Amino acid sequence: SQTIHQWPATLVQPVGSPLSLECTVEGTSNPNLYWYRQAAGRGLQLLFYSVGIGQISSEVPQNLSASRPQDRQFILSSKKLLLSDSGFYLCAWRKLGSGSTTDTQYFGPGTRLTVL
């Protein structure tokens, strides 16, 4: 079965510090991978998605970046955090294929980031 991991679970960082969040998927190959942010009381905002190694698409211009160095690894980074970067960061995967059921995305446990 497939599992998705994220770490760390919780992070408190000062403004201006760097960020690196990691997401890994097990039990599947060549998944589509996604980074979302959920701010307090807000909906899910898609930040980045990736269809393969080294392929990243950005949805929202911001001071965050993403990388996919391996098939099942997805990293979210920032060189300098802002207060507005606080939120719940969720990684999700989707298996490739056709048909409506393959649109289902499965989420990792998330990283709760507080920028002070």
Add this chain to the structure above:
Amino acid sequence: RKEVEQDPGPFNVPEGATVAFNCTYSNSASQSFFWYRQDCRKEPKLLMSVYSSGNEDGRFTAQLNRASQYISLLIRDSKLSDSATYLCVVNGGSRGSTLGRLYFGRGTQLTVWP
């Protein structure tokens, strides 16, 4: 206009009650529809997919009206454990559908009290 709009709630109902959530979507080309459940401070989890003919999973019934671009979720005989936020989710249809782009509503909060 937002891609997916939901009743904001919150809904506060007693155990055993029947509660219904509604959702509308803007993209008529959307092909896939889901309800996700999100517990407090946890990740969203798939509750059920929504099919054109309507579908039922135990106490949960989902319906889709393509003409009105409307999705509903009915929960019968509510349990305390049903307390959560319910997210209405729609795919992007012909726009980027090969990337599995999903659009999430903000969610409807449900609290079931004893």
